[in-house]
Amino acid sequence: MSGSLLRRVRVAEVEQVANRIKRFRLVDIDNAPLSEFSGGSHISVVMHSGDRLMRNPYSLMGSPTDTSSYQISVLNCGNDSRGGSKFMHDAVSVGSELEISEPLNLFPPCKLARKHILVAGGIGITPFMSMMNELDALHCDFELHYGVRSLEEGAYCKYLQSRYGSRVNVYLQDQGQMIPLESVLGSQRLGTHMYVCGPKPMIDWALQTAELLGWPAENVHSEQFSAPPPGKPFVVKLAKSGREIEVRGHQSILEALEEHGVDAPFLCRGGACGQCETGVVSCDGFIEHNDHFLTEAERVSGKKIMICMSRIPSGSITLDL
Amino acid sequence: MALTFKDETFRDDFTFSNSPAAIRRFPFPFVEDKYMYSVNIEPHTTGPEGSVFEFPFDIDEHYVSEMRDRAMVLQEDPARCQALPHMMMAQWDMLELVMMSMARDYPDLFTLTRDGSKWHWVNRPLKIEQTFTFGDASTLPYEPMEYIGRQVQGDFSIQDQRDNQLWMDAGIITSQADWSLDFDVGMNFFEWHGPVPLAHEAGVFERALKFLLNLQISNPVRRLNWTMTINPRLDTSPENYHKWGKDRTTVTPENVGQKVHLRVEMQGLFRLPRSNAILFSIRGYLLSLDQLVTVPKWGRRLHRVLKTLPEELIGYKGLSRYRDTTIEWLSKYDDGAPTSRGGGPD
The missing domain is CATH 3.40.50.80 (Nucleotide-binding domain of ferredoxin-NADP reductase (FNR) module)
Incomplete structure (x- = not known):
């Protein structure tokens, strides 16, 4: 069970709301009602940029009870980012079609708070x-x-x-x-x-x-939604299937696996939810843990990696996949 | 499937039984000849036509009589239905999900008409018609969870999600397998599962909780759980233990087939969109062993499962007093032939 069902949406409105920030309003492709959501929820937006597939999480900003459209805001991080936000700013306009996930809330307000x-x-x-x-x-x-x-x-x-x-x-x-x-x-x-x-x-x-x-x-x-930090290319070996896949410098392990048709588990793609936790069989050198999920003891053990965010400096890593 | 609702009882004279069609669709939970806990969760998606998995909330021939039994339990003990104050939005979420599903899946039985927040609900089997304002509890005769909970088979609890935990902060529980909402309300996932043997050591609950915290809107999941009950009694609650506990001593080699029932719970988990809470449905099915052995595979397999069940589970599920008598009786239906994989009849 990786990710979730995707929904096709159309961009109904784009507004420049600050120097480097655009607001996008998304409606269902058939104008069907969208799911209601709770305050603090986000969606993932799937972007096909050239031969690259990216999925970036963006918080939902509108009224949770408004099922006619979703609104997200995107900061253009320019050329120093991996390209997701730049793609949204440069290549997405009114009428563009995108795929989004159902809302997920990893940042809910506590209902018992005074x-x-x-x-x-x-x-x-x-x-x-x-x-x-x-x-x-x-x-x-x-x-x-x-x-x-x-x-x-x-x-x-x-x-x-x-x-x-x-x-x-x-x-x-x-x-x-x-x-x-x-x-x-x-x-x-x-x-x-x-x-x-x-x-x-x-x-x-x-x-x-x-x-x-x-x-x-x-x-x-x-x-915190951080993009997977870039690094040098390295190789992922899959213990169960025996496959070897190269991870490019600006790619995450998860993205490389998806590019090669490997069905790996994921949800938030920001190192927060824990869904993509994967067992490590062996590894050259130390893992660069970039997630917010594993405990310090788990990081030190080197037995687990969150493949949406973390990588190794070089060489190869063998995963229990 | 056109439904004919049976007029039957789950107490006193126990007139409950299953029709041949209901036996065939019984969710027999054992996929192999032995049983152990696992995180046996699968997507709660549309199942085969006529099966208990066809719709999110299964309505069957026992609907009207089960709802009558629930009303009797609530009359005697209002504490079976409780909701903490911060759960009101989740209550409305539940009412919406259940009404929308029932009206969509059983249009002959239920109709929901919505005009903004003005809702009109028709329940033909129970002869209920109600106009109300969605979001305004004063327009319903009960709070939303209790209102719809009195009209849908199965027990329900609602879990609030905070601090990376689930908290059982609401529920309507009248047909439970020996646990108490009044005792558990306000507890977290690890606390209310405290009494379960073996599974903690296997790390089952850590994995299940992590999975559930990420449960997504529109992607419900389900699992089967089981126990055994003497007589077809829905309300086997700790509150009423004095009424049913002694039934366990009444099983004899002559009455096993009529008295001993396999009790299966189809448990569904739904992310509720506005409240970010999780709705847990516990839809119970009862089947007497006399009726169970009409499916030869089930007779063979239940015999083998009970013979190899770990001691801790026998105690936890309350089978100790009648397990041996039941195994002896079932042995007549186990010729040693191999069984096919999966729970369905051959």
Whole structure:
């Protein structure tokens, strides 16, 4: 059981919402209703770019109860990325057809929380768009702390402030403003939950700040969709079938397997969900673990690898596939 | 399949029985001649026509009588249906999924008409007609889970998902195999599975939980579970142990065929879209051994399964007092011939 059933959609609207961010509105190819979803959910978008197949996760931003269309926002990472976001910016326009997965939620708000503190950096605002929609409808207590480089670089600042008023706090880096996280997290009552989404350094900072202030680990949540970091080519050997497959420098193991028709398990493709955990039979050198799923002990053991994110520097790795 | 609903009882005089067609579609759970726990999960997709797997929620000839028995249990013990306050959205998710499925799959029996949030539900077998506002519990005679739970076969629990765990925070449980919602409500996946022997050591629950946390919308899964029950009693709850526990001492070589029933649960797991909760359906089927051995393969195989069942499972499933009598009785139906793989009749 790898991945999930895919649905064909058509791009109904594209809007430039910030300097490097576009919003895409997707409708079912036959205008059938889409699944409802819960706040914090994402979909995977399948992209065929030349001979490459990519599947990138994007948070759903619209109202969870709107089944007529899904909305995603994509930051153009330019030429330094693997090409998924650039493909969406350059090659996808109104009328383009794409394939998407059903929604999956790895970042749900805790229903028992007395209050929700949402901390976003840049494009990390996207999962909070649907989350705030849901929390607002349920009359839950929440506040957003949203850091952007500048008003031109930040998406939806004005919209969020007009919709949610004083519950939204925007911090402009070019004005020297910083999220005052210590004072925000230092003065919350018991039962408050904190959620952070943004660049990795920001997530690390937020998690460390919460820990230092004595927040219980179960009240702290984060989501980070990182693309599999590139590296040098290497070879994957499959123990069961005896096949050998080359993984190119900008490919993940999972992508290389798919290119060669190997049906490997996956779901989130961001190293978070654990679905693609694969046994390692043997390996040249050390595994570069890039996931957020395996425990430290599991990493050290070298017996497991998350094939959507992790790789080896060179040589070959034999997987239990 | 046109359904004729039987008028029968699951208590007192126990008039329940299966028609020949119902015997043929019984979900016999043993795919080989021995049994051990496994993560036996498969996609809950459309099964063969007429089988119990054809639709997400199977309605059969026992529907009307089972719903009557459920109403009696709830009348005597309202704690069999509980939902914690944060589960209201999940309750509506469940009502929508069940109503949409039943109306689609059994259009002769059930009709759902939706106009925005104005919904109209017709249940012909139970003679119920209801107009209500989706999302407004005050427009229904019960909360949404109990309302639809009184109209669909099987027990249901709803699991909230948080902290990478599942929490049993709601349920309507009236025909259970010796577990209690009142005791389990609010527990997490590992806690409520605490009493199960052997499976913890095998790592079954860690794997199952990891799988379920990633369960996707529109991709439900199912598994079969089983136990044995003396008399065709639906409500074998801990709350009523004083009523049914002693039945286990009444099995004799003469009455095994009528008294001892194989009890199979087809368990479905559905991701609920708005709440991100998981609906767990426990759809039970009972079959007396007299009726079971009308399928020769099942008689042979059940004999072999019971003979080789690990001691821990015999105790956990409550079979200790009548297992030997039952094996002796079943031995008459086991000629030693090989059995084919899979659970279905030959």
